[in-house]
Amino acid sequence: MYKLKNIIIIIFACLASNYVSAQEFIIKGVVFEKGSNLRVALAEITNQRTAIGVGSNDLGLFQLKAKLGDTLLITKRSLADQRIIVKGTQDVIIYLIRESTMLDEVNIIGNTKKQDLEDIKRDFRNKGVYNGGKSSVLSSIFSPLNALYNLVGKDPKNARRFGRYADNEIKQSQIDVYFNQSIIKNNTELRGDTLENYMLNFRPDFEKAQYWNNYDYIKYIKESSKKYTDTLGKGK
Template sequence: MKFSKFATIQIILILISFGLKAQDFIVKGVVFEKGSNIRVALAEITNQRTKIGVGSNDLGFFQLKARVGDTLLITKRSLTDQRIVIHGTQDILIYLIRESTMLNEVTIIGNTKKQDLEDLKRDFKNKGVYNGGKSSFLSAIFQPLNGLYNLIGKEPRNARRFGRYADNELQQSQIDVYFNQTIIKNNSELRGDTLEKYMLNCRPEFDKAQYWNSYDYIKYIKESSKKFTDTLGKGK
């Protein structure tokens, strides 16, 4: 029995479709508050098939392993839960609705930590402090007064000090997206005071964690929390 070209193409498309459904990939998305377009930080996104969850970062971004047909549950305090079915590998936009009981009580005017730090940097620049309080070789030649000011002025010293602080805060914010109580509780048996001690003593260093994705963090949490628990047991 001979198949027509059309039937052959249909069979190929069906096989491809089944292949996509069985294949895991990284889905990326952004969480917004509907009606205001404020990006929602620290929303929890959980794949209901794998039970693995991640948190959105300061800019509302997240990434999570999934496959076609999976359902993502997105939750955030004071916002209505949302469920999204994955239909393909394209990026997704998620809009959470603020609970009606909160609308008349709270007005949200939100800047992320990154925005706050950038605003402070602009304040230093407006005061005449350029390049974070550091003078380049060319600026010292063509703008000698500014170069001298950047070397001896009080504000430049503050700018350099703030620059170091801002860099560290942004680095720690990146770690907080995945190394937080919600994700640690979902992937370990740690609770209460023991959880707090673990988060203090086993926080990953940025030099190592800056290249990690959510699965690297989960692997680290599972391994390090077990070692931490074993160490506590030996100390008894």
């Protein structure tokens, strides 16, 4: 009787273990460059079992569905590929090794697009253009000459134009983190001209996508690409 009870316990333990390993869960992680501890944005993380991939965001963070035992492939240009096996539901830290000691110019400068845009805005301010080329009531009262310059000067007009451009560029760069060729290729069959046309005609609006996460983008890519390919089929 005692042996039978032990056998039943072992069977239930095995069944429970198999049930846990068969369940998908969301694994979270962060990608660093080894040696510098810089977070790696736009790294591609692909579950090789499902062939579904996501990109790391500006902070190097990502989320991806996985099961115990799955292999994740992490790739990034100029950094060596890395593979890890999912051994649990805990968050993972991934270190990628630079393939050569030569640093890209952009890494030496260390500027992001947002920083570059802020630098240009600072140049406008140094020229006497304040508030993006718009004079506030207080500045008009206490700095009438600056207010007049903002109204008639050439640089203020350019500053206003740049302000609109900068805001749009920052918004579009947020979309580029997830809506890019690598992620779309990982989740669709689109290639070449059809891929470029799809990206041009189905790029999501920032107002709609600003609160999306990885899975919202993947869902959108799968649904909109199907709509796109269905349209191509009708055209034939």
